[in-house]
Amino acid sequence: MDSELAAEASVRNELGGTVYGHSVQAQHIGSVSFHEAPAPVRIPGWPVPRELPAPTRYFTNRRRELARLAALLEERADVPDLVVLSGPGGIGKSATALHWAASLSGRYEGPRLHIDLRGDNTATALAPSAVLNRFLRRLGIDGRWIPADEEDRADLFRSLTAGQRILTILDNAHSVAQVLPLLTTAPGSLTVVTSRHRLSRLIRERGAHHIELGPFTADDAEQLLARVVPGRDMTGADSVARHCGGLPLALCVAAERMAVRTHLTWEKQRQDMEGDMGQDMERGMADHAGRDTDDQEPLTGIADASYADLSPDAARLYRLAGLRPWSTLTAQAAAALVGVSQQKAALLLEELAEIHLIGETASGRYRFHDLIRSHAEQRALREEGPARSAAAVRRLLLHYVDAGAAADACVIPGRWHLGPAYARLAPSPAFPSPAQALTWLAAERENLEEAVRTAAEYGHDELTWQLCETLWSLYLKQGFHQEWIATHRLGVEAASRCPDMPEAEGRMHTQLGFAYLGIGQFADAEREFTAAAEADGRAGHARGEATAVESLGLLRLKQQRYEEAADCFRRAKSLSTDPRALALLEHHLGRALTGQGRHAEATAQLTQAQGLMRALPDPYNEARVLTSLGETALAAGRPEQAEEWLALAAAQMAAEEAVVQQADIAELRARAAADPADVRRFLREALAFHERTGAPGAAEVRARLEALDADG
CATH class of the missing domain: 3.40.50.300 (P-loop containing nucleotide triphosphate hydrolases)
Known part of the structure; x- marks a missing residue:
């Protein structure tokens, strides 16, 4: 079920490590309160970051x-x-x-x-x-x-x-x-x-x-122009510099235009900069951007002149791309925006970049300076009109919904999805691996979040909540909790206004609840999970209601309210029919019984869960159940039985290459071991696993080994 995947994707389950983004010391769930562990350390061999972009070669004065x-x-x-x-x-x-x-x-x-x-x-x-x-x-x-x-x-x-x-x-x-x-x-x-x-x-x-920093002097302005177009006759360049008002951005755009149009004279450049839009356009841009007119005027003339040089398709892309403050623009997005092929869109972006109307921030990614974007937006409102502008924005939103759904579906293939975007997906995965899908989502995160805001602002409720759905696996894996809360609040509001998809409201409440759970706001999480269960109940959406109730049970586990957690899991079982969901709930229920100290019942419950996992088959989650069986045996004072289950869990986690879980299991095996040599061996294994990921548990394990060595 989604909430179980959430628990896993937020990194670690309750046996130790990180629970929903909070580092905790690995301890038995039923016998100790969670508390903060030492800080993580760097992954061994990680390079020292050198992120500073190269300075512009045209830097002048200052x-x-x-x-x-x-x-x-x-x-x-x-x-x-x-x-x-x-x-x-x-x-x-x-x-x-x-x-x-x-x-x-x-x-x-x-x-x-x-x-x-x-x-x-x-x-x-x-x-x-x-x-x-x-x-x-x-x-x-x-x-x-x-x-x-x-x-x-x-x-x-x-x-x-x-x-x-x-x-x-x-x-x-x-x-x-x-x-x-x-x-x-x-x-x-x-x-x-x-x-x-x-x-x-x-x-x-x-x-x-x-x-x-203030504007350039006349001499410095002309020097910058000459650096961008070396060897050109500078007669008349002073008039262009004056029109740029000493603003380096305007000067660079003007000089780039001269560099591209080799037969253009400085005098003709000045005439073009005077343009045909006049003071009304300049004042409109300034009012819209919330700036003084004088701050905008130096750029308006040269932006108008450069815009006039564009091919019709590039000019249309320029206008429409400026309608919203997208983080970056790719050829894929540009193609959707103007309705051309991706190859054609890439050429149009290059055309804009060539004359400095847009900048390439990384390979294949472009961004407006916000002053130029304001100019583009005004051009769109003037030349496209409200209807065509809104249609273009909707096309781009649909692109982000479809592309985001394709990536999200690859990141956690086992989870269930909601919404038409997922129904439209091709049978074969859109990405070669979950890791590559997650990389795409991370690269597009800011654009997807802007798409949520844009869809909400334009009143596209059905797109607003679907865009939130596409962000689910990214937020689970990488934990942008503040952004998660902001987007999913909009998602909840939008979903509540979608009578054709009543199950969407519960979905959004559940996902918002996990955002609050991740930052330890338990009361807010409980409110959202409860609202989700109620909304899904009204909608007759049993699967969503089961997920919401299960999520509330996981919150109760985290709060060590084990009896209430068990009640939630039993209720979720009564609402579920999916075999995998039922197997996961059996596991949860066993953990809740362990927390209550009902070790014999917990063992029987977990043994049943193991059999269900094996029948699916789901070797990873079967190994998690075996780990829980080992924990339960330790709590019951049966270390030899614990070692049998933990050894099986370790072998399966090794096959799954689950390094984090292998570290936890090694620590548990050290607790179960009677021979000091075995204790040291398992702790050294745990330390090696922790150090591979820079886990905070490494410091504690290292200290335990040092203490054992000191004691002889």
């Missing part, structure tokens, strides 16, 4: 600012330095930060991290928890050991970077609250924040150095 930055580093070598580069959009903050960072590569031997915080506005700004998830993975922490709670992630990030000279660039920050959890405390480290806002609180409370 001599005064660079001199100030260089002087700052000489002031305080024993504390972490924090620098804020602020200024309006397109002023060159990112380029300045990357240029300076490139000159410091020999100074920072530790990790060098970079992230675009997408702080153009509140809707697109990345949550600190998502950024910390990425940073921790880059630092070599296995995703299974990343805490669910944002504060815990921030603590772990600071612990991992302590004692290292780390260089971090937090690009395009929206607010101080977005930045604070991402700051290292390591002396001698440097964090550079770029933002359109001054972030005065960082200056006031954290002693950040602040440098504000």
